[in-house]
Amino acid sequence: MSAPGPDGAVLRLRAPSERVSPRARLMWITTDTLRGVVIVVFLSFATGPWHWFDLPGWVLWAIAALLLAYAALVPQWRYLVHRWEVTDTAVYTQTGWWARERRIAPMSRVQTVDHREGAVSRLFRLSTVRVTTASSAGALTIEGLDRDRALAIIEDLTRMADSVPGDAT
């Protein structure tokens, strides 16, 4: 089965139009670096003073280098992928880096709109907006939004979701 539209042409799904805040890269770099530091410190303590297991020095260095490369590169890649769009009828997000996930939920099925700020994201004045539907497999998350932008989106979403009748199942 090929995929002709009503006019015979093949239609593709485009990426959502809006990017997240550029500061999101810094936030992801910070969290990934912090996580890397915690892992390396734990491993070096476990092999060194605590004597839990023996790890050759070069393995430890290799792990540190990998984690550093992850913290430097993956946030850039993630920033290129993370996008979102809100229209009158639907919410559309694209997330991930290795596995790209596009999620579309109709406005009529939106149940809750959450606003979250973690400790690190607060440093960068960034927020996460999470839109849930009645399906646990269908939550849409937009990470790394500018705080003011996020609040505006939430206001829009709540207003639009409220105007649609029904119990959203």
Next chain:
Amino acid sequence: MDPFDEVHGWHRLDRRMLLVHPVREVVRFLPVLIGLLLFNRGTEGGYWGLIGVAIPVGLGLLRYVTTSYRLTPGRVEVRNGLLNKRVVSTPLDRVRTVDLSASPIHRALGLVTLRVGTGQSNDKGDGRLDLDGLSVPAAEQLRSRLLRVSGAPDPEVPHEIRRRVVLTLDPSWVRFAPLTSSGVVIAGAALGLLTQGLRTFEWAPTVDEHELQRLGVTVLVLGGLATIVVVLCLLAVVGYVVTNFGFVLSHTAEDGAWHLRRGLFTTRETSLDDARVSGVSIGEPLSLRLAGGARLSAIVTGLSKKQQGSSVLVPPAPRGEVDRVAAEVLGEDGPVGISLVSHGPRARRRRWTRALVPAAAVAVAAAVASYYLTPWFVVVALAALAAGVVLAVDRARALGHALVDGHLVARSGSLNRRREALATGSVIGWNLRSTWFQRRAGLADLVATTAGGRQHVRVLDLPEDDAVALARAAQGGLLEPFLVL
């Protein structure tokens, strides 16, 4: 009839629960009672024993006195508790399922426990609506009132509702019991407990060494394995009979619901509101499929994965019966019978790589081991490769989807193959997921999310353009703003 409080419409549970609650409380306090009797064997022992029995009996009576329920035009409410008063209240249009179950004590007294499934409730029991102890007629009447809200609201319908029986259990289906993973797990757990028990009592069979030598180790090992298999099969059969004895699936047109009754000791009757049944899932695990069997469960809006026990429609049974019931539940033949659209050569190739790469890794490791340890490991290497090939062929054959009669149909898997049909009206969102490998092959997983069952139906490895076209055909309009040529 139940005692009835005219002013506020609060009903009590059935009076016969006065017999059940105290007995149950005494059983619950049994360890304490035994302790009291053992350690107070002096003159006061009798007193203490009496008090030890009186407290649970009193608690049981209080439980009866403090529990009541009522049905207002819009809600169903249950209140209980003496010190911590608690009222659980739920809107009637949120009622997804009604369960009637009866333990052996209940059955002897003609009572049932009614449980309302609302989909909102969590498993901690906080939001649970349980009415433990109604007489059978009262429970059936309450059930039909709970379920009728969405259907024709005629309060004067005589209770004898016409039932159309769709499926009754055929005893010969017991042959499928050992082939289900749950059957094997239950049996395995039982066997584990048994051996544990034997070890605790330090019982060991005496072994005659001469006999052993004469038989040879191989025969002994084979014999042991055969015994284990036979025992596992027997236990699985017992489990199947205990849960599914007297299985009857019927449909009532008046209150628009499916009713499923089963159980040997504890009988359980589940009712599913028609309006909430948004699809079915036909499970055909490899072993069951080889024996020509399958099982069926409903995708019920608002029932999460944890509550799937109440959505079984057909226990392991012949494929033909499963298909017939599935078509009846959906009201259409198409989603069950139609041959599915294949996902093309790239999807098939992906099934091959995904099955063969792990198999090859095992094979290489085994080959190395055969070089260093014993040549016998070559057998392991070959077996791994063969299993990989068989798995790949079977998984590639399973892949398919369709959009017929307003249902999205998807099938995938080998060891645990599933064919799911979901009404397109119950789809509440779309996810398109593709890893880097999938994007390179131009494939994507299309996931239709829904508020019931496993919360989603996944169409595996569909060519990207087909995925968009399928989602668009299933639910026109939603994707339009995001499409480009």
